[in-house]
Amino acid sequence: MIERILREIEEFYARRFSEFGPTARGVAWKDEEAQRIRHRVLLEGILPEHRNKPIAVHEIGCGLGHMLDLIEELRLPYRYSGSDASAAYLAEARKRHPGAEFTVFNFITDPLHERRYDYVFQSGAFNFLPPSAGWEGWRDIVFSVIEKMWAMCEFGIGFNLLTDAVDWRDPELFYISPCEIIEHLRGFTRLFVIRHDYYPFEFTAFAYRESK
Secondary structure (H helix, E strand, C coil), X not given: CHHHHHHHHHHHHHHHHHHHCCCCHHHCCCCHHHHHHHHXXXXXXXXXXXXXXXXXXXXXXXXXXXXXXXXXXXXXXXXXXXXXXXXXHHHHHHHHCCCXXXXXXXXXXXXXXXXXXXXXXXXXXXXXXXXXXXXXXXXXXXXXXXXXXXXXXXXXXXXXXXXXXXXXXXXXXXEECHHHHHHHHCCCCCEEEXXXXXXXXXXXXXXXXXXX
């Protein structure tokens, strides 16, 4: 079953990249501005005490490294790195940002390594619903990836999802209630934020480690 799910994910993004090339649409976003807004919201989730420091920011499912475009544009001091399961995406990401670190990592199946990052982000990679997974199967995978992100971070994680409070649904996409995400996050921290203020049909969730 998992092999079929991975194949469906690979085929979905390969079609996008083949049709639209190294653009926001090539990684399944509507356009550059839509992608930029999501990245900006994620970066705004970094705690105030860390925002002007050279913290380590890692993006899973990084695609072509577009988050780094925004980090550089805003002249933020963060040490960005990215990982993705797609060799094609990573090859293009390395061309676009030859000085950055991009690694192959399938966040669904690959085991965690020992390296940790200050913040771990994910943007858009949860949105596609593999047909063979079904809603409950994909929800369980999303929850397991969130837990993996949590294990990879020192201070916090951030990720976005489509809300289930919509008036129309695309059968290819995954929708979930923010309440379900809150309930899951409460399993490992009491510090979290849900941002539902930038688009009506999606939200970004942040979880933070509690002070020792």
